[in-house]
């Protein structure tokens with residue numbers, strides 16, 4: 001199911017390390033799965049987000065108060081070539097053998113942003 005999904009699906013563990021990277025995630029971010037599995041998910045985001053992301057994961061696991069989980073957020077992703085793009089991030093949590101994993105779904109908003117810009121220019 002993960003391999004057939006149109007949106008990128010990324011699974012990380014409670015430390016933020018990438019455990020699964022779907023084919024659509026490879027297309028969106030420009031990394032082959034084996035280049036990023038085992039690396040921190042921060043490799044997929046601009047530095048201004050990456051610097052605090054470990055702390056966000058740690059905070060959530062202590063306080064259990066979600067800010068993105070179950071709500072989603074529009075953020076910026078960063079590809080292997082360093083280019084950035086707007087995306088809708090949805091995050092869910094799964095417990096397997098007593099351990100937390102987080103499942104992220106990334107929907108590319110580039111076309112949506114471009115359409116809005118065209119509309120604004122036409123006004």
Ligand code: HEM
Nearest residue numbers: 010012044045049056060066067068069075076102103104
């Ligand atoms: C929290 C950004 C990818 C899992 C956060 C927060 C930000 C953020 C800003 C803190 C929210 C707050 O406290 O207000 C990003 C960006 C990403 C990204 C820019 C771009 C690639 C991911 C992915 C996953 C993930 C792919 C899961 C596979 C989480 C979790 C939290 C979190 C579990 C803490 C729980 C929560 O706040 O609900 N992220 N994230 N993130 N992110 Fe990410």
